Amino acid sequence: MNQYPIMKIKNLSVEYAKGKPAVKNINAEIMNHTVTAIIGPSGCGKSTLLRAMNRIHELYDNINVTGEILLDEENIFRKSPIIVRRKIGMVFQRPNPFPNMSIYENVLSGYTLNGIKLKKSTKNEIVQTNLESVGLWDEVKESLQKKGTFLSGGQQQRLCIARALALRPQVLLMDEPTSALDPIATKKIEELILQLKNRVTIVVVTHNMQQATRLADSSMFMYLGELIEYLPTYELFNNPKNKKTQDYISGNFS
Amino acid sequence: MNVRIIKDKMMHAGVVFVTLCTLVPLFAIIYSVVAKGIGQINWDFFTKVTPNSMEAMLAVAEGKVIPGGVLQGIVGTLLIVLPATFAAVPFGIGGGIYLYEKDNSRLAAVLRMIVDMIQGLPSIILGIIVYLWVVVPMKSYSAIAGSVAMFIMMLPMIVRSTEETLRMLPNNLREAGLTLGGTNFRVMMRVMLPSAFGGTATGILLAVSRVIGETAPLTLTILGSANVCYDPREPNSAVSLLIWEFYNDPNMQSLIWSAALLLLVIVLLLNLLAKKLSKG
Amino acid sequence: MNDKIYKYCLITAVGLILPVGVGIFLTLLWDAMPAFEKFGVIEFITSCDGNSVAEGEKYGALPYIVGTLATSFLALIISVPFSLAAALFSGEYYRGKRFAGIIDSAVAMLAGIPSIIYGLWGFAVLNPILVSMKLSETGYGILSASLLLAIMIIPYSASLTKEFIMMVPSELKEGAYSLGATRSDVIAKIVLPKCMPGIISTFILALGRALGETMAVTMVIGNTNFLPKSITDTGNTMASIIANRFGEADGLQMASLIAIALLLFVITFIVNLTGKFIVKKLKA
Numbered sequence: 001m002n003q004y005p006i007m008k009i010k011n012l013s014v015e016y017a018k019g020k021p022a023v024k025n026i027n028a029e030i031m032n033h034t035v036t037a038i039i040g041p042s043g044c045g046k047s048t049l050l051r052a053m054n055r056i057h058e059l060y061d062n063i064n065v066t067g068e069i070l071l072d073e074e075n076i077f078r079k080s081p082i083i084v085r086r087k088i089g090m091v092f093q094r095p096n097p098f099p100n101m102s103i104y105e106n107v108l109s110g111y112t113l114n115g116i117k118l119k120k121s122t123k124n125e126i127v128q129t130n131l132e133s134v135g136l137w138d139e140v141k142e143s144l145q146k147k148g149t150f151l152s153g154g155q156q157q158r159l160c161i162a163r164a165l166a167l168r169p170q171v172l173l174m175d176e177p178t179s180a181l182d183p184i185a186t187k188k189i190e191e192l193i194l195q196l197k198n199r200v201t202i203v204v205v206t207h208n209m210q211q212a213t214r215l216a217d218s219s220m221f222m223y224l225g226e227l228i229e230y231l232p233t234y235e236l237f238n239n240p241k242n243k244k245t246q247d248y249i250s251g252n253f254s
Numbered sequence: 255m256n257v258r259i260i261k262d263k264m265m266h267a268g269v270v271f272v273t274l275c276t277l278v279p280l281f282a283i284i285y286s287v288v289a290k291g292i293g294q295i296n297w298d299f300f301t302k303v304t305p306n307s308m309e310a311m312l313a314v315a316e317g318k319v320i321p322g323g324v325l326q327g328i329v330g331t332l333l334i335v336l337p338a339t340f341a342a343v344p345f346g347i348g349g350g351i352y353l354y355e356k357d358n359s360r361l362a363a364v365l366r367m368i369v370d371m372i373q374g375l376p377s378i379i380l381g382i383i384v385y386l387w388v389v390v391p392m393k394s395y396s397a398i399a400g401s402v403a404m405f406i407m408m409l410p411m412i413v414r415s416t417e418e419t420l421r422m423l424p425n426n427l428r429e430a431g432l433t434l435g436g437t438n439f440r441v442m443m444r445v446m447l448p449s450a451f452g453g454t455a456t457g458i459l460l461a462v463s464r465v466i467g468e469t470a471p472l473t474l475t476i477l478g479s480a481n482v483c484y485d486p487r488e489p490n491s492a493v494s495l496l497i498w499e500f501y502n503d504p505n506m507q508s509l510i511w512s513a514a515l516l517l518l519v520i521v522l523l524l525n526l527l528a529k530k531l532s533k534g
Numbered sequence: 535m536n537d538k539i540y541k542y543c544l545i546t547a548v549g550l551i552l553p554v555g556v557g558i559f560l561t562l563l564w565d566a567m568p569a570f571e572k573f574g575v576i577e578f579i580t581s582c583d584g585n586s587v588a589e590g591e592k593y594g595a596l597p598y599i600v601g602t603l604a605t606s607f608l609a610l611i612i613s614v615p616f617s618l619a620a621a622l623f624s625g626e627y628y629r630g631k632r633f634a635g636i637i638d639s640a641v642a643m644l645a646g647i648p649s650i651i652y653g654l655w656g657f658a659v660l661n662p663i664l665v666s667m668k669l670s671e672t673g674y675g676i677l678s679a680s681l682l683l684a685i686m687i688i689p690y691s692a693s694l695t696k697e698f699i700m701m702v703p704s705e706l707k708e709g710a711y712s713l714g715a716t717r718s719d720v721i722a723k724i725v726l727p728k729c730m731p732g733i734i735s736t737f738i739l740a741l742g743r744a745l746g747e748t749m750a751v752t753m754v755i756g757n758t759n760f761l762p763k764s765i766t767d768t769g770n771t772m773a774s775i776i777a778n779r780f781g782e783a784d785g786l787q788m789a790s791l792i793a794i795a796l797l798l799f800v801i802t803f804i805v806n807l808t809g810k811f812i813v814k815k816l817k818a
Contacts (some may be wrong), residue, residue, distance in 0.1 A: 349544075371558075378773045529642075
């Protein structure tokens with residue numbers, strides 16, 4: 001597949017309060033149709049970085065961002081956050097299907113929330129293809145009108161992925177997508193992530209190093225807000241250049 | 255048995271006993287209202303206006319039920335509470351959303367304090383305020399004035415219940431809506447408010463039940479009326495106000511208890527419904 | 535585009551609440567001015583209504599302030615054991631059990647009963663009981679009003695106290711049990727001390743409710759404008775004097791009643807603010 005950097009992060013810093021950067025001067029390029037993992041000890045800024053990538057951090061006041069993130073050479077901070085978020089989807093740590101909507105409506109919620117009206121047949125098609133691509137269709141096709149919150153945790157998370165995919169995003173951000181799930185559900189989500197990378201570029205934050213080695217083509221190691229190392233995953237784990245990375249992957253601090 | 259164990263058992267029994275004592279007034283009040291009020295509940299009670307004291311006295315002297323009912327009060331209560339509710343719901347929900355959105359701003363802190371202040375305001379003071387704001391300029395007591403008072407009473411209750419219910423929703427729900435490219439407005443209307451429906455509806459019902467039973471501000475705003483009145487600019491009556499007007503008229507006793515029964519049933523039903531909604 | 539409409543709506547809602555709140559205070563202050571100007575603030579607060587022709591038209595708030603404070607504090611004291619018991623019942627002894635839910639709903643129903651019905655019941659049932667117990671000659675008075683108020687505030691303090699009791703971490707209680715404490719030891723030495731600030735704040739909030747309660751009190755307190763000497767005396771509260779007199783008042787008398795309303799407003803506002811402040815601090 002023709003690979004090129006779909007996302008470029010340039011000199012990105014995020015400050016929660018003046019002079020207290022949570023993320024410091026990050027430079028990185030993310031290749032399309034790959035899975036990139038962001039690892040590091042808690043509080044290292046990995047979630048903050050991820051949340052800046054679709055500007056969801058802007059919900060909260062007093063957060064200051066400097067630098068650029070380019071998606072297909074366009075700076076996302078110069079565009080409407082609405083458009084940016086439609087192109088860069090997100091899946092959260094805890095599955096969060098909309099409790100007021102059925103499974104069917106949940107898959108279509110991206111369209112509803114963008115005020116896009118669809119024909120019934122198009123709707124059915126979108127619901128079916130996206131539920132199929134997350135392997136949920138056979139499990140829920142009889143109960144599409146039930147509330148999404150009745151599903152198991154793993155099913156809910158796959159529904160949330162289907163919901164994000166339905167908008168055909170270019171990039172899908174995942175913030176510790178399996179940390180609230182049991183091992184079996186985790187395995188399914190991981191298999192799904194590997195299948196999906198043919199369609200969409202994935203950036204996943206994880207605190208689980210094994211998960212990073214299983215999933216990611218390349219990995220970023222962050223520490224105290226800085227990007228310490230960004231290498232192909234195999235190299236990062238087997239041949240880290242930096243002492244801190246070595247310490248982290250050998251479990252010397254967590 | 256050990257002294258400590260005996261003490262422990264005594265405390266347990268004491269708590270149960272005192273708790274049950276707390277319920278005595280509840281049952282005593284319900285019993286009184288039902289026992290004294292049920293006799294007058296008939297068709298006329300809902301379809302006729304209150305008789306004058308003389309008619310009532312004659313009927314009581316002959317041992318009959320008092321002719322007439324509380325129609326003007328029922329009409330008045332509806333005429334006052336319905337418009338107040340229709341106005342308070344959108345403004346209350348709007349205010350609740352504002353406080354939720356602007357969580358930490360200084361303006362929100364001030365507003366929250368004002369909302370608390372209005373909520374804690376003794377209702378009789380609200381009566382004075384609306385008297386000065388509405389009755390004096392209009393030069394007449396009126397149902398409108400009553401509605402304004404009820405509106406101001408309901409507003410803080412709806413604001414706070416909306417805000418608190420929204421706050422109880424998981425935070426990532428709204429983030430999820432926004433990552434799908436929804437605008438703030440759409441995420442609020444399509445996801446947040448519908449998810450908060452139970453809590454908000456409970457707040458609204460409790461507010462309605464609260465103002466239906468409210469009397470003090472009505473004495474200073476609608477004054478009372480012996481006849482059915484549909485003109486909102488005229489003085490009017492209300493079920494609760496009738497109880498106040500007649501409570502020490504010995505001829506009216508049974509009619510008053512029936513009005514109390516009607517009020518109690520409506521208020522308790524609304525409370526039950528609210529409780530159902532908050533769970534479902 | 536849409537977000538503009540959204541903001542507009544919200545600002546309208548805010549543009550309503552803010553002026554109403556500020557307006558309430560300013561209106562009371564403005565219309566109470568004639569009374570304060572004529573009698574002076576301190577004099578107004580510390581004197582009684584004039585009752586001789588020689589004094590001319592003279593009003594004072596003292597008996598009503600005393601009546602309000604007496605009924606409210608007495609009600610608070612009466613309500614404490616009941617609220618505490620109900621809170622311990624459903625928050626500790628029968629926590630999570632079905633029976634606790636039933637008790638909670640019943641106590642909550644007490645909060646739903648309109649004030650006017652409490653007043654009617656007090657007038658027709660409670661007063662005769664007080665008379666037959668020889669606690670009072672007519673039944674009317676501070677005692678009767680306080681009893682009614684106590685019943686009316688129990689649900690508020692009980693439910694909030696229960697929340698605080700349930701917030702006590704179970705590790706703390708388990709720690710005490712593992713040292714051989716009985717349940718009553720745990721309640722008296724761990725649970726209650728731990729949530730004492732919370733319980734105090736709930737009673738402050740309950741006091742705020744009692745201070746402004748109008749109809750029930752007006753119907754049983756006896757409506758006299760002397761300084762009450764004992765709890766069996768009749769009297770008036772700040773709220774009940776307004777309910778009784780405002781309809782026929784004008785001129786200086788109306789200004790005096792509004793001045794009383796302003797004082798009541800300030801007192802309840804401070805009490806509520808203090809209570810809420812503590813609750814917020816503790817829940818955070």
